[in-house]
Amino acid sequence: MVWFTRFLKVSICFLFVSGCAFKADSHGVGSQKQVVESGDNGKTGTADDTDGDGIPDKIEKAWGLDPNDPSDAREDLDSDALTNLEEINLGTNPKNADTDGDGILDGDEVLNGTDPLDATSGPADT
Structure with a gap:
């Protein structure tokens, strides 16, 4: 689950994913290296x-994924730096x-704190 909120023209993204953690740095910007994935988590x-x-x-x-293959949750079908699990x-x-359709990859939007579902969202004014 992701919550986007805006306060004083600043977009804030809260990412809540079963088995995942997204950690923002001191400036509130997340790093792709800081995402811990849950696919193939050893659960029955x-x-x-x-x-x-983690994907029903x-x-x-x-989405054309294999419900019997846990590794497809970690794949990135569209090469936007988000796994299938994260995208879903x-x-x-x-x-x-x-x-x-705003010309910015979904993964870049998440890392930059903009909304990958809103073409009008943009980087926060500095």
Whole structure:
């Protein structure tokens, strides 16, 4: 789950992903190296998530992923620097590197604190 909020023209992104942690640095900007992924987390599957990768089977099927392969959660189908698991939890399209069509890759938007679902979001004024 991701929450975006704006305060005084500053976008703040809170990323809550099952088994993941996104840590911002002292300036509030996250680093791709600071994302800890949960795919293939050693969990046994559940009725909703056979492979235990954090993506429900019906969502994996809808995106053309394999509900029996936990490694596909860590893949990046669209090469935007976000894993499939991160994209699904963010609500972005794992098969489109620029979900909102603003010319900025989804992964870059997340790292820069802008909303990858809103083409009008931009970097905060400094």
